[in-house]
Amino acid sequence: MSRAWPVPDIDPDGTLEENARRILAVKMGEFYSYTPIVHTEDEVEALHNLRIAAKRLRYTLELFRVVFGPEGERQIERVKAIQEALGQLHDHDVRIALIEDELNILGREAKGGSRASTGNQASKPAGGGEARALGLVSKAEDDPALGLRALLERQGAGRTAHYRAFRPLGPLRLRRDACRPGRTLGYTPGRRRVT
Amino acid sequence: MDVAAPCFPRSWYRPLHAAAKEITGALGEVRDRDVLLEMLVKEWAEVPPAERPGIDRLIARIERERQTARTEMLAFLAGLDARGLPQEAAARFGPAAGSPEETLPPGAKHSDGDGGATPSARKGEATGGGPAKRVKAGGTR
Numbered sequence: 001m002s003r004a005w006p007v008p009d010i011d012p013d014g015t016l017e018e019n020a021r022r023i024l025a026v027k028m029g030e031f032y033s034y035t036p037i038v039h040t041e042d043e044v045e046a047l048h049n050l051r052i053a054a055k056r057l058r059y060t061l062e063l064f065r066v067v068f069g070p071e072g073e074r075q076i077e078r079v080k081a082i083q084e085a086l087g088q089l090h091d092h093d094v095r096i097a098l099i100e101d102e103l104n105i106l107g108r109e110a111k112g113g114s115r116a117s118t119g120n121q122a123s124k125p126a127g128g129g130e131a132r133a134l135g136l137v138s139k140a141e142d143d144p145a146l147g148l149r150a151l152l153e154r155q156g157a158g159r160t161a162h163y164r165a166f167r168p169l170g171p172l173r174l175r176r177d178a179c180r181p182g183r184t185l186g187y188t189p190g191r192r193r194v195t
Numbered sequence: 196m197d198v199a200a201p202c203f204p205r206s207w208y209r210p211l212h213a214a215a216k217e218i219t220g221a222l223g224e225v226r227d228r229d230v231l232l233e234m235l236v237k238e239w240a241e242v243p244p245a246e247r248p249g250i251d252r253l254i255a256r257i258e259r260e261r262q263t264a265r266t267e268m269l270a271f272l273a274g275l276d277a278r279g280l281p282q283e284a285a286a287r288f289g290p291a292a293g294s295p296e297e298t299l300p301p302g303a304k305h306s307d308g309d310g311g312a313t314p315s316a317r318k319g320e321a322t323g324g325g326p327a328k329r330v331k332a333g334g335t336r
Contacts, residue, residue, distance in 0.1 A: 010201040023198045060198070095231070102253055147249025151238060 002049040004056055005030040020064035027057040031079075041163050044093050051086035054079050078169075085166035092159035099152045106145055207287060214280055221268040228261035 007026045010019055034050035037043040058079040061072050068075070196212045232254065239250045275281070284292040 004197050007198055007201075010198065012202040056197075063198075091230070091234075094227075095234070098231070098253065102249075102256065106252075142248050144249035144252045147242065147246030148252070149249075150242065150246050151249065151253075154238075 002052060016064070017067050020060075020067040023060050024057075024064070024068070027053070027060045031057045038167065041160075047086060048090050048093070051083060051090055054083040054086060058083055082166070082169045085162060085169055088162040089159060089166060092155050092162060095155045096152065096159065099148050099155065103145060103148050103152070106148065203287075207283070211280075211284060211287065214275065217271065218275070221264075221271045224264035225261060225268050228257050228264060231257050232261065 005026050007023050009022055031050070031053045034046060034053060037046040037050070040046075058076060061068060061076045061079065065072050065076070196208075196215055200208060200212060235250055235254050235257065239247055239254070242250065
């Protein structure tokens with residue numbers, strides 16, 4: 001997970017509004033720093049970090065909703081939609097990695113001849129009908145790889161669908177100055193780059 | 196807590212801040228697996244029988260990981276009590292941040308509810324069968 005950008009100049013003696021806007025400016029800067037990767041579907045890590053940045057931005061808007069008023073409320077909903085779409089994407093990435101890992105384990109087991117879907121019994125000599133009748137030989141329909149591959153395919157398709165749903169919601173659609181009508185937020189988009 | 200850090204003395208805020216992050220991490224390890232298990236149980240019910248052994252494997256793996264994470268989480272939370280974190284939080288931030296027993300309404304009680312059963316296990320119990328029971332009974336790994 002990416003570390004939160006530090007918020008300089010927090011003034012414990014300042015007003016809530018002054019500090020809230022300082023914090024918001026940094027959170028928005030962090031959020032928009034991911035703009036370059038929005039259109040790259042396979043940027044798994046960066047999209048995950050964008051989700052975290054969206055979460056931080058949303059919590060800031062929520063924490064200081066008394067400061068940002070109705071425009072803040074509107075932005076909360078928009079950031080929430082982005083965050084949820086990215087959450088779906090991330091869930092698929094986690095599952096895909098898990099399934100791929102399990103398939104790798106399965107492949108290693110198969111090479112080692114250690115286990116099959118019938119458990120330890122499967123390591124007994126494979127034979128003809130008698131062994132199959134005794135359940136000592138794994139049948140094709142018992143092969144765990146079958147279900148794992150099918151699941152992997154579904155997760156891949158689901159990820160693509162969620163990415164397509166997310167992209168139109170991306171950060172470019174949020175107005176940078178939305179929470180501060182008529183004034184800039186005091187940061188330059190792109191000043192910090194995603195690493 | 197991140198954004199408020201400059202407003203409080205580092206000497207006591209930093210350890211509480213770190214503890215808060217550790218708590219979310221420990222709870223998240225279990226919660227993430229609960230979410231995964233729910234998804235896998237749903238998949239299991241929807242796929243043809245031939246695809247179930249693969250999902251059984253995943254369920255068995257996540258069940259094991261969840262159990263480990265839960266054991267670690269409980270030990271971690273017990274450790275927080277032992278080192279007086281609730282009292283420290285209450286002393287710094289007021290009673291609302293203190294021990295749950297002090298802040299819950301009369302008669303209310305904190306509990307983890309199911310004694311640690313996973314969503315899939317609960318589902319299996321409710322329906323008299325299902326992926327979790329199969330996994331537990333058969334032991335795919």
